[in-house]
Amino acid sequence: MLTHWFLAAVHLLAFALGFWAVLVRGTNFRRLAVGAGETRSVLISDNLWGISALILLVTGGMRAFGGYEKGTDYYLHQPLFHLKMTLFVLILLLEVAPMVTLIKWRVSRGAAIDTRRATLFARISHVEALLVLLMVVAATGMARGVTFG
């Protein structure tokens, strides 16, 4: 029971942290694009976003498939779970380009950093934040057994 509660609390806290971090990362990219921000702020918000996404995946995976909630069978037959996972995969796909670029920035310490795509990455971050909100809509319906038809 306590593990069940712990996983649910950590999952929701990771959502709060992740949503905030990806919004801030978007703003930090935007500031960088206009020459006002620092690379360091982008990297810090990116770390927080990455950590929360990992926590969401681990706690969510345990809850869905580790027997801490309604069981694997329930989720695999719940359409809103499929919607939620599709949204998660979309976020991961959108994340490929900024992730690859930010890895390059991290390893090129001190060298000149190409910030030409910062505006695009700001937009991607904000679209990801919107997808996270849609995941909450799907999650709340999924938890309550909402089906269609």
Ligand code: HEM
């Ligand atoms: C950005 C990513 C995610 C967000 C924003 C998110 C959001 C949420 C929220 C708000 C709830 C609470 C629903 C409620 O009780 O009303 C929830 C529950 C849950 N989530 Fe996630 N989640 C995310 C990722 C994941 C992933 C990757 C998985 C599975 C691999 C997952 C599996 C679950 C499960 C099993 C529950 C419990 C539902 C129940 O009570 O039956 N989540 N999620």
